[in-house]
Amino acid sequence: MSATLRAPEPADTSQPSPAGAKGGSLAEKVLRLREFSIGAALVLLILATWLVNPSFLDDQGIKDLLLNASILVLLATGQSVVVLTRNIDLSVGSVVGLTAFACGSFVSGTDHSAVTVLLLGIALGTVCGLVSGALVSFGRVPALVVTLGMLYVIQGLDHAWAHGEQINAANVPDAVLTLGSGSVLGIPYLPILSAVVLAATAYFLRAYGSGRELYAIGSNPEAARLAGIPIRRRVLTAYAFSGAVAGLAGALWLARFGTVVADAANGWELTVVSAVVVGGIAITGGVGTVWGAALGALLLTTIGSALVVLKVSSFWEQAITGALLLAAISTDRVVRGRTTRALRKRSRQ
Amino acid sequence: MSKTAPAGADPAPVLALKGVSKSFGSVRALRDISLELRAGESHALAGENGAGKSTLIKTLAGVHRPEAGTVLLDGEPAVFHGPADARDAGIAVIYQEPTLFADLSIAENIFMGRQPRRTLGRIDHAAVHAATGALMERLGVDLDPGRTARGLSIADQQIVEIAKALSFDARVLIMDEPTAALTGSETARLFSVVETLRTEGAAVLFISHRLGEIFDLCRHVTTLRDGQLVASEPLEGLTEDELVRRMVGRDLGELYPKQEARPGGTALTVRRLTREGVFRDVSFDVREGEIVALAGLVGAGRSEVAQAVFGVDRADAGEVRVNGQALRAGSPTAAMRAGLALVPEDRRQLGLVMDASIERNIGLTGLRQLRTRGLVRRAGERARASDWALRLSLKYGRLSDPVGFLSGGNQQKVVLAKWLATEPSVLIVDEPTRGIDVGTKAEVHRLLSSLAADGLAVLMISSDLPEVLGMADRVLVMHEGRLVAEIPRAQADEESVMAAATGRAGSRGEAA
Structure with a gap:
């Protein structure tokens, strides 16, 4: 009998690592929880506002909400990719301003197609992103300094070029304006475009090696170097992507508003970074999803729109955005500490 | 464990260094080093801390480019432009400090940069997961491939590193002190995996401070001292003493100029100090004129204790007294005022402002x-x-x-100097001689010894066993966050300290 009572495995093979089964899901659960709670907050906010003012959710209300959110969602998607690598791109607001104005100047009084405008915007944005990216990755200048510098340089260029002039909707070809106001099956083009870019980015980050490497770089740069990941090339690409998306957003800005002044999207960079961080992407890189960032962008936009509907002074919007940002970063720190400790405890048992 | 290579003449080297030199600024880390690693043979790399072992490994791993000499792969000169090149050549390196991505899963950590692909170049997540599961099974561990690496114990992190090496069937396996943080059974498991790989034809380069492991596992040894090659010879016929003499280059007595201690009153008292999940119930005293060593494996919690004593990290419970006065927790300023000084382990990051x-x-x-x-x-x-x-x-x-x-x-x-200038009554030094050449090392030791003779209480954290044995009046040993032994100078030897540090019960000194 005693022979059959022997354990199938030597006892010590399983002993050092009983952490196993549930450990992974814990960290993932925390992230899910974060995305879930933002989603819940969003739904609550929309419901509450709707109860106070039912016009918030009529056809036009929903359309406005989607249109307002789409550019911020787009920018947040681009920003996420950069923040995941433990970097930041503060120049996106000015890139939007520059490309919106440049595209406007290019098409004013012509009959260029919407596609041409989009391509021009993307190309111009990519160039801006490549300059920032090259300085950060190959020049080894801290991202904060580079992109802050780029923010002012691009803004300055934009103002010098515009010289107080503005692009008038009357001069913008109809094909371009239709892109901003038209819709398919009742859904405006803008949010569709944003959703496509968002989904493609999310898929790329998950399904492709270079996407995973962006996470690796942000999580542990030294280990990434030892693992042979081409860090500089990846970071450069992340900035080029962020720039391209900002350029696309600039072209869409023109399509949406028609009338563009030189400082369009001025100050947006901080809203974009807030959206990304509120959406669960760690400012220290390596953690989070673009879906979360998009939810963050949606939440910030909705707060803005709800305040208008509720007739609250728009100054509150900034205060609320700031408070959310602080809350998000503080919870990140606390939660990360707690999960690390919890995981470690499980490993020790 | 068989140490012999397959029958017949020595096989041709798989990987070799020929006349390699490398400098960092004014420091010459490697000078004219040659080394040959053969298939199916375990080769040991011996040398003190700072002898150049890590630089040599990083040269083989493609992290450093030698400024003179060549790396030979299968007899042909090879230039590694980066770690990826070395990996593609079949060279796996397990570093002393595991290099994992804390936010990513174990499976992703193992296959980062070379995941199996399906159509359109997309990662085959299912295959990654399954392959990781198979590796874990082969290693006989129960780690969930989907678990994030954050919070893994050092031993488990080491396992993930080894799985990484296994995953691409490395022809050359380089291990930098892989056993430093492992328990006895974990070490045995590691060695059996390495032996399997070796008999399957892999060349192994092995670094360990535990000489016994070198003699158990390896057939050939290359010894470095101050960046220079001392000897490259078969281990057969070599004694441990001879090997130590090659590493150190002089007698130990000369290296550790310890003066007779005349301990005075108690200068530092630590009682039941606890930081949740890091260390627990740590109590000890350090008296004036005494050098007390805090020994243990990497990750045992020694530096963490020092930082909590000094107030850099806040302890969850417990008490610290300096010269009888209770110290306010979590305040380095209060600690300094009370006469405490801490020389941290990482002088580049924590000890100095390098540009000033x-x-x-x-x-x-x-x-x-x-x-x-x-x-x-x-x-x-x-x-x-x-x-x-x-x-x-x-x-x-x-x-x-x-x-x-x-x-x-x-x-x-x-x-x-920076800390002695505060005229402390208690000096805590964390790895005081890591990465320092032998000459200066002796000077630091002489200095610590004479400071203690003048009445300073010294708490020395060190992973360098000869240093611990040579310098300490008493040895405190930590294992997995607990103080497990207190061994007086007379009874402290390699065996007793290592036994306590690896948590082998029964062979403890006088338990604290």
Whole structure:
């Protein structure tokens, strides 16, 4: 009998690592929880506002909400990719301003197609992103300094070029304006475009090696170097992507508003970074999803729109955005500490 | 464990170094080093801390490019442009400090950069997961491939690193102190995996401070000292003493000029100090004139205890007294005022401002004393610096030179000067001689010894066993966050300290 009572495995093979089964899901659960709670907050906010003012959710209300959110969602998607690598791109607001104005100047009084405008915007944005990216990755200048510098340089260029002039909707070809106001099956083009870019980015980050490497770089740069990941090339690409998306957003800005002044999207960079961080992407890189960032962008936009509907002074919007940002970063720190400790405890048992 | 290579003549080397040299600034880390690794053979790399072993490994791993000499792969000169090139050549390196991505899953960690692909170049997540599961099974561990690496124990992190090496069927396996943080059974498991790989034809390069492991596992040994090749020879016929002499280059007695201790009153008292999940119930005393070593494996929680004592990290429970006075928890300022000084392990990150001058660095701890009406007096700062430079026989050009220009040993002297200038009654030193050449090392030891003779209480954290045995009046040993043994100088030897550090019950010294 005693022979059959022997354990199938030597006892010590399983002993050092009983952490196993549930450990992974814990960290993932925390992230899910974060995305879930933002989603819940969003739904609550929309419901509450709707109860106070039912016009918030009529056809036009929903359309406005989607249109307002789409550019911020787009920018947040681009920003996420950069923040995941433990970097930041503060120049996106000015890139939007520059490309919106440049595209406007290019098409004013012509009959260029919407596609041409989009391509021009993307190309111009990519160039801006490549300059920032090259300085950060190959020049080894801290991202904060580079992109802050780029923010002012691009803004300055934009103002010098515009010289107080503005692009008038009357001069913008109809094909371009239709892109901003038209819709398919009742859904405006803008949010569709944003959703496509968002989904493609999310898929790329998950399904492709270079996407995973962006996470690796942000999580542990030294280990990434030892693992042979081409860090500089990846970071450069992340900035080029962020720039391209900002350029696309600039072209869409023109399509949406028609009338563009030189400082369009001025100050947006901080809203974009807030959206990304509120959406669960760690400012220290390596953690989070673009879906979360998009939810963050949606939440910030909705707060803005709800305040208008509720007739609250728009100054509150900034205060609320700031408070959310602080809350998000503080919870990140606390939660990360707690999960690390919890995981470690499980490993020790 | 068989140590012999397959029958017949020595097979041709898989990987070799020929006349390789490498410098960092003014420090010559490797000078004209040659080394041959053969298929199916385990090769040991011996040498003290700072002898150049890590640099040599990083050269083989494609992290460093040698400035002279060549790397030969299958007899052909090879140039590795980066770690990816070395990996593609079948070279796997397991570093002393595991290099994992804490936010990513175990499976992703293992296959990062070379995931199996399906159509359109997309990652085959299912295959990654399954392959990781198979590797874990082969290693006989129960780790969930989907679990994030954050919070894994050092031993488990090491397992993930080994799985990484297994995953691409490495032809050359390089291990830098892989057993430093492992228990006995974990070490045995590791060695059986390595032996399997070796008999399957892999070349193994093995670094360990435990000489017994070298003799158990390896057939050939190459010894480095101060970046130079001392000997490359078969281990057969070599004794441990001979190997130590090759590593150290002189007798141990000469290396550790320990003066007779005459302990006075208790200077530092630590009672039931606890930080949740890091260390627990740590109690000990250090008396005036005494050098107490805190030994243990990497990750046992020694540096964490030191930081909690000094107040850098806040302890969850427990008490620290300096000269009988209770210390306010979590306040380094209070600790300094009470007469405590901490020389941290990582002098580049924590001990020095590398871009600032020698005098600025030494003056940093004394800004309070050096101040008149809120302004720091330059003359006072310089006087203090030159005084301490003289006392520690610091080798420098000018006191206004940036500290970063100095050699490792002299940098360490600057950190010591910076803290000694506060005239502490208790000095905590964390790995005081890591990465320092042998000559300067002896100077640091002589200094610590004479400071203790003058009545300073010294708590020394060290992973360097000869240093612990040579310098300490008493050895405290930590294992997995607990103080497990207190061994007086007379009874402290390699065996007793290692037994306690690896948590082998029964062979403890006088349990604390």
